[in-house]
Amino acid sequence: MKDLKAVVLAAGEGKRLRPLTFTRPKHMIPVGGKPLLEHHLKALKDCGIEEVLLVVGYKSNNIKKYFEEGSRLSVKIKYLHQKKIMGTADAFKLAEDYVDEDFLATYGDLLVSSKIVKSTLNMHLKEKPAATLTTVEVSNPEQYGVIMLNGNNVTGIIEKPDPGTVRSRQINAGIYVFSSEIFKAIKQTGISKRGEREITDSIKMLIKRGEKVIATRAPSEEWLDVGRPWDLLKANIRVLDKLKSNIAGTIEDGVRLEGPVYIGKGAIICSGTYIKGPVYVGEESNIGPNSCIKPYSSIGRKANINSGVEVKNSILLDGVNVGHGSYISDSIIGEGCDFGAGTIIANQRLDEKKMGIREKKVNTELRRIGIVVGDHVKTGINALFMPGVKVGHYSWIGPNIVVYRDVPPNTSMILRQEIQLVSIEDEER
Template sequence: GTADAAGLAKAHIDEDFLLIYGDLVVSPDIIKKVIHSHEEEEPTATMAVTRVEDPGQYGIVNLDDSYITDIIEKPSPSEAPTNLANAGIYVLSPEIFEKIEQTPASQREEREITDSLQLLINDKKSILAVQVPSRGWLDVGRPWDLLEANRRILNGMEPRLDGEIEDGTHLIGGIVVAAGARIRSGAYLEGPVYIDKNSDIGPNCYIRPHTTIGKEVRVGNGCEIKNSIIMDKAHIGHLSYVGDSIIGADCNLGAGTTVANLRLDDKTVKMKVADEVLETGRRKLGVVLGDGVKTGINTLFMPGVKAGHNSWIGPNLVISRDVSPDSFLLLKQELAERGKKN
């Protein structure tokens, strides 16, 4: 758990220190604000908090003035004292290590840093809450949150063209083409777009805004990619469409693979996460593929589908449900052959 992870640093720390959860996208200004508030008020610990619409998804704090009196993990609507959520950014004193050692395991059989902080609160130690704006903070806890994180990061990106740009390409908006990457003739790139080292794009591709393409990716002729994350060494076969999707490393999409990202009834897309079907709140959401997924030609994915790592999906299949890792899906069909009538 988070407390165990923090406790590993004990031998290396003899002063107040910054701790940030690894699944956050946070602006530098927010981090500076938390540090400044801690230095100014000199509490035992400082926690960033932010207002959220659904307190039941977060650890919620109760306050006395600006100081935390209680931390309630994922409360029901009737139990939530506020809508101020733990933002996962702390400044802690070395006192926390003693409380980490005293922290019991949670229901998840993990030791949580919030439980260690609650022990400090129980000892009448001061835990300062610093409210930070949600626009500079994002909790990346669910698959589709990666697309929002990608959007925010690309919006703040500085354009740079270090790779090979062939004649006949069109580049519009903020675009990064890293060294060793190649954009072939006829490609149309509409930023913000990031293309990493040694990737090969085109010819005649349309790469639309908020697309990140990793290292050594091959995008074949006539493909369209929009608002997606394509991870290292993936191959998008010619004449494919990928929208609002996450494609894992080493995936190989056969020619004509199509991702549907919009429901026919125009309702928001749902996705299954840990055996629970969740409302994503997104009108457009495509597919999430684990590493090493392969598809045959003309595979069609319906909105909100996931395919587990190293799964193989045969040609001409319509995938309307999640695919298990290490599985092989094939289409069964019957062929009838007969002579031609005169």
């Protein structure tokens, strides 16, 4: 497989992951301490892939600056720029002059294991079809492209069918191995209703022409489509479940560590702090004193978690400062945020109903969800956030405010008080 190249799509904007994607591509949002795309590329590397063609577009410099030519992962990376987002087929076509007869093709916003990628590669090399797809069984196939199968043969693809209209729960997992026949099909692919050229339409073209298209089924626990904020929390859990303890920082006397805990170089864990893993703490971060970091928390580089703070099941990006006595749970906090003392994030409704992320009221199917905060947001003391709120980058939340609705980027939210001064007469003292 060493000679097989991979084409990885990482050009999309990721609008459903706003406000985090206002300032970075979705592929660069960290889970378990590293960008999502790094986990993806490592899975390919573990399959023997040594050369990657990375299709980039939106804020591509973020990706290029981080990965450079690929030495970080011991792979060779060549960048292909999709100037205008015109769909997945259009993106894959950019690689036509750079790949050989067969090549691996994936979506870079997937958290996948090397096992399922290797399974797809092996089946393709054995059967030698025009295309091999990976499928995953899900409970909500109407949100994906459903793959119609006859044994291992793909007979059709139905994009986001109405609920109950198809029996198959096998969906397109976004992992393919193509022969060069796919480029002929792409050239014949028309524009979809979304105004794009879709790779699934190109695959349908192969089937219509009588080409052999097959599928391999992957276990759902080794695949995750990261499309919405709560998917990031799920991805974070999966990555941290495989975390191995590593203490490269300073642990003061009186600190208690349980379970797998990663402490980066130059980080300081102050006296009285309790960390129950799996927990990731990035380089040069300061935790405590007397703070509590609970399982599935990922804290970035140069963060400052002050005294009496509790963090649980959350992703905090680089440079976050959390004032003393604050509570962060089930949330994603953007880079450089500065939370005043006593900032509290509520994460559960009193009626215990499943909650949604505001704006379009999308149901998360979760009983607990905190907030999603863009980069460089500041809060005053005793700010309180209700579950499911999104706060745009560079916004300010004043002190003593209950935030129950989304806050746009670059917005200041201030609580105005009516203050009355009354003179106290001598006889009232």
